Amino acid sequence: MRTKFFLFFALISAGAFAQSNTDQHTLTITVPSVALLDLEPSSGKNLSVSFNAPTDPGLALVLDPAAVLNSVYLNYTSVLASATKRNITVSMTGSLTGVQIKVTAGAATATGAGEKGTPTSEVTLSDTEQIIIQDVGSAYTGTGSGNGHQLTYVVDLPSSTFGTLVSGNKVATIKYTLSGD
Numbered sequence: 637m638r639t640k641f642f643l644f645f646a647l648i649s650a651g652a653f654a655q656s657n658t659d660q661h662t663l664t665i666t667v668p669s670v671a672l673l674d675l676e677p678s679s680g681k682n683l684s685v686s687f688n689a690p691t692d693p694g695l696a697l698v699l700d701p702a703a704v705l706n707s708v709y710l711n712y713t714s715v716l717a718s719a720t721k722r723n724i725t726v727s728m729t730g731s732l733t734g735v736q737i738k739v740t741a742g743a744a745t746a747t748g749a750g751e752k753g754t755p756t757s758e759v760t761l762s763d764t765e766q767i768i769i770q771d772v773g774s775a776y777t778g779t780g781s782g783n784g785h786q787l788t789y790v791v792d793l794p795s796s797t798f799g800t801l802v803s804g805n806k807v808a809t810i811k812y813t814l815s816g817d
C-alpha cells in the first residue's frame with residue numbers, strides 16, 4: 637500500500653511541477669494572384685514608320701531608314717495561383733492592306749527575378765492572338781525602358797500584296813495580353 641501511495645504522490649507532484657516553457661501561434665501570409673503587363677516607355681510606345689517613294693520609276697517603295705522599331709519593352713509581374721504557367725499573346729487590329737508587320741520579343745533582361753518567360757520565334761501579326769512569350773511563372777521583369785523583353789518590329793511590303801496598297805495613313809493597334817489563372 638505504501639508503494640501505491642508513494643507512486644500516486646510522485647505522479648501528482650510531477651504534474652504540479654511540470655510547467656510548459658514553450659508556446660506557439662500562427663502567422664498567415666496572403667499572396668495575391670497577379671497578372672500585370674505594360675509597354676515602356678509609356679510616353680514613347682507608339683511607333684511610326686513611313687515608306688519613301690522610289691527615286692527611279694519601276695522600283696518599289698522603300699522603308700524610311702530612320703525608322704526605329706525596337707524601342708519598346710514589355711514589362712510584367714506574374715504571381716501564379718497554381719503550378720501552371722502563363723503565356724503572353726499578341727494580336728493586331730486595324731486595316732493595313734498590303735503591309736505585313738512582324739514582331740520578335742528578345743530574351744528577358746537580367747533585372748527582376750523568378751521564372752520569366754521564353755520568347756517564341758518571330759510572329760506575323762494578325763487579328764488572331766498568337767503566343768510571343770511562353771511559360772511565364774511567378775516573376776517580375778523590372779519596370780521601364782531597358783527592362784523586360786525588348787520588342788523588335790519588321791514592316792514589309794510583300795510583292796504578293798503590293799497591288800492592294802492604297803496611299804494614306806494606316807493605323808494598327810497591337811495588343812499584348814498576359815493570360816490570367
